[in-house]
């Protein structure tokens with residue numbers, strides 16, 4: 097309705113009428129919103145964004161459960177509207193390495209509920225007769241793939257919202273500015289007048305989103321990049337076919353390309369080329385763009401290799417003298433620093449949401465969840481969205497340069513074989529401590545978490561592998577994949593820490609101080625654990641959402657009557673900050689201060705930890721004076737620090753916090769004092785990996801996920817307190833009822849059941865009965881390995897995973913699928929019982 101009058105105000109304003117904005121207006125209306133204004137600067141139904149010229153295909157295979165869920169929901173929605181064409185899809189391999197990766201794709205597909213199988217070259221040829229099967233090793237086939245019509249879908253979504261009298265659409269209307277007052281959005285200024293926003297403003301503006309965020313004084317970390325697409329036709333062979341697509345979509349993974357029939361054309365898309373980056377301010381205006389603003393002129397030279405690769409795989413089609421290139425573009429898509437969408441409320445401006453960097457295949461599914469989030473809150477969602485939360489880049493990952501460089505690297509990984517522990521190179525080091533150079537001198541192998549550089553292991557400890565050779569027998573990983581981003585030195589460090597003492601440069605936590613007269617009541621209402629504890633006490637507790645799903649995994653310390661400290665994983669810092677800050681009472685009686693960049697953390701753990709600490713402090717650090725699970729101020733050499741006596745590796749010791757500028761001094765004091773006690777620096781390979789799994793400690797995002805409740809995770813030791821708290825009703829009900837699944841720890845019985853190399857699972861593998869039946873609980877949740885790691889003190893490789901409760905019994909045997917083979921595993925413990933030091937004596941000694 098371009099010519100119609102622009103309303104002077106609206107409760108919810110959505111900027112963008114691409115697949116994302118269109119999906120969202122319907123889902124918001126469906127959730128009961130009835131005063132929605134959708135604005136787009138272009139004409140409808142194709143306003144000139146990325147949605148108008150995409151290839152529109154959907155492969156429902158991802159290496160994470162949430163992305164698979166969101167893709168499936170989108171397919172169902174496209175299908176319900178009648179715009180989904182189920183063609184099937186093939187990912188072909190030109191190399192053996194890729195074949196292995198395709199077996200891993202089948203593994204993930206199976207774990208998360210998509211049909212997939214490996215085919216040989218001849219079977220591929222049967223499905224796609226025009227493929228040159230002589231250059232491929234085989235393929236992964238999924239019958240569930242297909243293509244959709246996102247423009248028609250968008251029309252239907254808008255019509256439905258309008259039929260509910262919920263939506264006004266204003267096309268040909270450009271947002272020029274966003275008015276923010278008192279930290280919150282008030283209005284949008286457009287070329288057709290100003291609209292007051294009485295509720296929330298959503299930026300669903302695809303590649304333009306950073307520009308709109310800038311208008312509001314915020315940032316949305318995405319960068320526009322060209323993705324090359326050509327359309328070749330007419331193809332005689334396709335003439336006799338009816339409909340848009342009759343052959344499976346082909347992804348030619350090794351050359352990072354795809355080919356898909358579209359009527360009597362063949363569309364060839366490529367991610368093989370160098371990243372073709374465009375600044376958001378370079379995107380032309382509608383009237384200046386020859387095709388549309390997001391169809392940039394084709395960069396010929398960047399496509400040369402891709403054309404050759406396309407000719408190799410489909411020569412029969414592309415050699416057709418009648419066929420010519422009908423269309424070629426550098427189509428703009430959004431890249432983010434980690435490849436995931438950027439969704440949710442932005443933390444620095446109230447009433448402003450980002451719903452951006454979303455593929456068509458994910459858009460309707462994400463829109464459904466975001467609409468619930470916006471109306472009924474986080475707890476109303478079905479899917480765990482914390483990995484998509486735009487807040488995850490707060491404070492460290494939002495500058496233009498970083499997003500550009502990291503985004504370019506992310507683009508180059510598209511269709512790549514990405515190891516679960518894969519590290520980025522661009523933009524590093526980003527966040528470093530005062531002892532970073534000390535760790536470099538000790539030949540640390542760094543990994544990044546929340547922007548922080550953290551050593552995973554130290555090459556200088558390589559001698560420990562020899563020292564503990566007898567204990568490590570049988571734990572060596574001969575396979576390259578299993579040993580990528582890993583080192584046997586981690587196992588040596590682990591045993592040394594359990595034997596002597598380790599120093600873990602642990603900075604990288606999110607640390608929030610929460611203060612004020614009502615702080616105790618406020619926190620009491622946020623978490624399961626009791627907050628009315630003495631100053632100096634440490635409470636380990638999950639926070640739940642209103643539906644009883646895990647929302648955060650926290651250590652909370654009472655510092656004083658009116659002051660607490662929340663410590664949690666750095667990579668979820670922005671997300672947790674958002675959760676807590678948005679629940680703060682409006683009275684101003686509680687305040688939150690982010691100390692994450694101000695405080696460095698060093699862990700000192702192992703039997704000799706107390707002796708080392710005694711060398712550098714005059715304070716009494718005996719068990720009586722400084723008991724386990726308490727915190728105190730402490731002088732370490734000349735540094736005023738603060739220490740907690742607890743341990744994520746299950747050992748005697750302290751987590752010591754000091755101002756960042758004194759962190760090197762703190763490191764040096766402890767390191768030097770430790771030499772007498774055979775202290776070694778130890779990496780996070782032990783801290784978050786081997787040490788954790790031996791103690792069965794659960795990890796947020798892995799074991800602690802929205803779809804499982806505390807009873808299923810066996811984290812019920814707090815009981816149900818009297819005070820009301822978020823998620824209490826659901827939590828209490830979960831404790832009363834019978835859990836459908838129970839978190840178990842299993843060990844691998846045979847690492848090479850079919851002979852050959854011994855293999856070591858890394859997590860994400862589906863779990864089967866010994867009869868080959870996939871384990872699925874009464875709520876339809878499929879069992880898969882949530883964490884996997886080696887337990888050197890036990891000489892075993894351990895796996896954690898939720899098993900249907902009826903089958904969750906110690907001694908029960910199952911199988912896990914890993915790269916196409918089945919491996920026998922046995923349940924070691926059911927629930928939260930550590931395998932190593934089951935009575936937790938070491939931590940208390």
Ligand SMILES: Cc1cc2nc3c(=O)[nH]c(=O)nc-3n(C[C@H](O)[C@H](O)[C@H](O)COP(=O)(O)OP(=O)(O)OC[C@H]3O[C@@H](n4cnc5c(N)ncnc54)[C@H](O)[C@@H]3O)c2cc1C
Pocket residue numbers: 111112113114115116117135136137138143144145146147148149150151152153154269270271272300301302303304308323324325365390426427428429430451452453454455456457458
């Ligand atoms: C060549 C190509 C092939 C692709 N193939 C696939 C595929 O096969 N499968 C898949 O899942 N995805 C594919 N994609 C990705 C997909 O197209 C995008 O991820 C998706 O369309 C993004 O949708 P959107 O709604 O976020 O953005 P858009 O469709 O770009 O919509 C954003 C809207 O915001 C409007 N807007 C911007 N600024 C303003 C302003 N100031 N005022 C008012 N309105 C404004 C724009 O006019 C635009 O209409 C492909 C992309 C390309 C380029």
